[in-house]
Amino acid sequence: MIEWLWLAPLFPLLGFLILILAGDKLSGPAVAWVGVGSVGLSAILAALVGTAFLSGDQVPYRLVLGSWMVVGDLSLPFGFYLDALSVTMLFVVTGVGFLIHVYSADFMADDAGYARFFAYMNLFVSAMLVLVLADNLAMLYLGWEGVGLGSYLLIGFWYEDPNNGYAARKVFVMTRVGDTSLALGLFLLFTQLHTLDIQAVLRASSQWQAGTWLPVAASALLLGGAVGKSAQLPLQTWLPDAMAGPTPVSALIHAATMVTAGVYLIARTHTLFTLAPAVQFAVALVGTVTLLIAGCSALVQTDIKRILAYSTISQIGYMFLALGVGAWSAAIFHLLTHAFFKALLFLAAGAVIFCFHHEHDIFRMGGLRKAMPVAFWSFVIGSAALAALPLTSGYYSKHDILLATFDASPGLWAAGCLGALITGIYSFRLVFVVFFGPERPGVERAIGWRMGLPLLVLCGLALLGGLLRIPLDSVFPVAVEAHRGFDAVSGITLAAPVAGLAIAALFYLTGTFSVRRLVSSGWGRGIQNYWFSGWGLDSLYNALLIRPFKAIAGFNKDDVVDAGYTAIAKLSLGLHYLTSASQTGRLRGYAAAMGFGAVLIIAVGLLS
């Protein structure tokens, strides 16, 4: 069974080709069958391959399809690599991706670009599968760039609005910064190790002395790539803008695929990071700071999708924190559960937006729990999992992370717990504002089964996903898990989200406290605005990079070098008109010119 692995990225790729070439000629249902079916086939295949792999002895499986390129001592095969880590990613990408596709079949049904949408979605899934299944870094990079292209196309899907085009470009450029870093990392690894095969790279690099410049530089460059794709500090500003795309796109990018690529990359090359303790600590630090500032930003947003976007940045921050403290399995476990509940939340948010005349502002909603029970329960379950309330899937993974963090660094653990508190507040703020309080009319339509079913499935997964822990011991070094009993540390870890829930309830459900009073003071409002703008990073980058760049570009607007080329063109034109004048068409002139020409060349001959 496992040898059919290569079909997994191929199905969506075929779907993409069919839809992009013949999408216009297909009827709506046919488009849906191709677009959803291709990912569905991949999901079935992934389930079969994954169970076959997991029920075996989990020996990593390599599949080489053929040679991609051979140049000098660089030889790159089309190779796939399957181990417990890629199986996990395979499940997430195809499983959650499939549910999102089913949901999209309804959500996008009225859109003129139905076929184009599914074509891009298929391309995106295909690229992501190449990324997670690649057995060499160049293939991984191929998928990595394919994901970048797919995200650009999907975020700018409604390109008629220039703002969406701008958002798409911003995403592309911001992630490109990280991509460049990753490419440099690849070049460094290749020049040092003469191979790009991931396992060979990891084996060869283990010869390096820990803490020397080589592993530090290599892992730092890889980290640069990871923070770009996973929207971590300082490259996280693209993600809230990525909300410009259709909501299923947000679900796909934030839950199953793109943003997890960075986490996957670090997990995949974790031995390199263990050789560079400083960089690994930087990973933890980046994660911690990101989760805090993104959480604070989420607190004050009013756009339902932006709240979720910031929560994504924050949750990826947890994964980075886990990676940084060496809790590899916990990070991947959180990636898995996060995929479930974040997909659930986005799809539920999409359902709310879909039914509530495309409203995004949560303060214009309210009391929707009766009108939209499915969305309501989805949100409750999803938010509970996001906040990591006990017994939900998010609880298991985040609890693991925080406990592992405490063993590594109590300071980071405290920050993580603060983050958990904030998470509790903002996730239930959303629930209370949208679904409780006085009911606002405006629900226009109900969701169909194709939107409802994925929500139900994801509800189940968000609740019970904690049981789906895929054993990763064959990939990562087995953590010495000190089985702690119930003590102060785990107590506080457990209590933080609950406290967050309580605070949210006091503010938004019972009205005991009022936000308005908090922000009435000058500094309160200042903080609110500061957080709302995502800690002002956009304006900072604007001032530091964009404006100077534009100034330089403006300075040389009429390219100095161009003047030379323009002169050549002008000169040629001038010569053209000059010589054209000689073509009079008059025979006597031609004959005379021949005579003169003969005299001229005889003169040249005799005088030289």
Place this chain on the structure above:
Amino acid sequence: MNSSQLIAFLPVICIAAAAVVVMLTIAVRRHFTLTCLMAGLGLLVSLLALAMAGRQGPVQVTPLIRVDAYGRFVMALLLAAGLAVIAFCYDYFKNREGENEELLFLILAALLGASVLVTSCHFATFFIGLETLSVSLFVLVGYVLGQSGSLEAAVKYLVLSGVSSAFLLMGMALIYAQCGQLNFSGIEQYLASQELFNGMVLTGIVFIVAGVGFKLSLVPFHLWTPDVYEGAPAPVTAFIATVSKGAVFILLLRFFLSSGGYFYGPALTVFSVMAVASILVGNVLALLQNNVKRMLAYSSIAHMGYLLIAFIAGGRIAPNLVVESVTFYLVAYFMTTLGAFGVVSILSTPQAEAVALSFYHGLFWRRPGLAAIFTFMLLSLAGIPLTAGFIGKFYIFAAGADGRLWGLLLMLIIGSGLGLYYYLRLIVVMSMSQETGIDAGHEAAFGRVSSVILAVLTVLLVWFGIYPGYLMSLIQGLY
């Protein structure tokens, strides 16, 4: 004439016989298709005779003609080009009014002249061959009398050709006056015995250069080119651009190689000046040209300039290298030029020649195959890789670099840059959406025979562009 001489000379005899047979056939029955078939058959028989002679060593046939392997190769090239032109003529003329059968006779006669030219080793055959070729061309150029500019072109060509023949004869006379020889090898012996440059001989050579420069349309003897190219029927233009120029260039090369013209440095200086001027003027004139035939005429001026670079390098590098690069370039140039004018001739209708850009607007959407072929031809003219034109230009470059002709190579680069502009412009016009054009030339017939020839040419063009090795090794063994 013994048997080996007969075998060596048989191809030329075949062409002459074919010309006579075609003429007699016309006298018996006027039938255009039949005449075309006869002429084509004649050329095939002649090609067969060439193949029969195979790798026979050099044979002197009378003091006037010397047939060697290289001469046979070039003759085969000329005959093949003649076949292609006959195919174009068939499609071009079959639906036209008038008595078009004599056209074939004229083509055969011109080919006869060209064949004599490329095997000539004596001023007599030099001149007779050239005149046989030219006199046939006068009539060919003006063949479609009703067409605008046709007669004018013929008269221009006639008069200016007469002037150039005068130069040629004067040059020959000067050289004969000094050397007492009309034979190329005799001239070489005389020149080798002299220690100093002889002013009279030099003047004679330069006169000959002037006469030949006219035929090759080198600046400053180029002015007739666009007018004649435009006025002549498209297949005849193809004939002038390839057979006439190719034969004269080969003659020039043989004359210089066998008569010791390369001893005369000043003559090479004259050529250098003409090469630079031709490259520059040809390309610059073509830049904004909206008439496709004129554009190709100007581009042919530039191409002859490029070819001269390899020729001039002969003063410094081994003769076989010069012959190799000139021949490869010429083969590529033949295929490309025939292809380009073949497209023009297919698109032409009895009402109008396909010279205006409007004929080519949106050609990609109307006749994708034809447009693709034309694109390949233009890319090859521009010297874009994967076409034979690129390899040819590479050869020129290699020869020029071997001969350390840096100034000329700089001109080659500049000229190629300028050339890209007008070649690509035509490609862009062809790929424009149909609506923007005036949509002329919709009624152009399919042209089955020409299309086959064009397809073959395109395949060869790309094949030699990707695997030039076969053609290279063929040419390398010739000289």
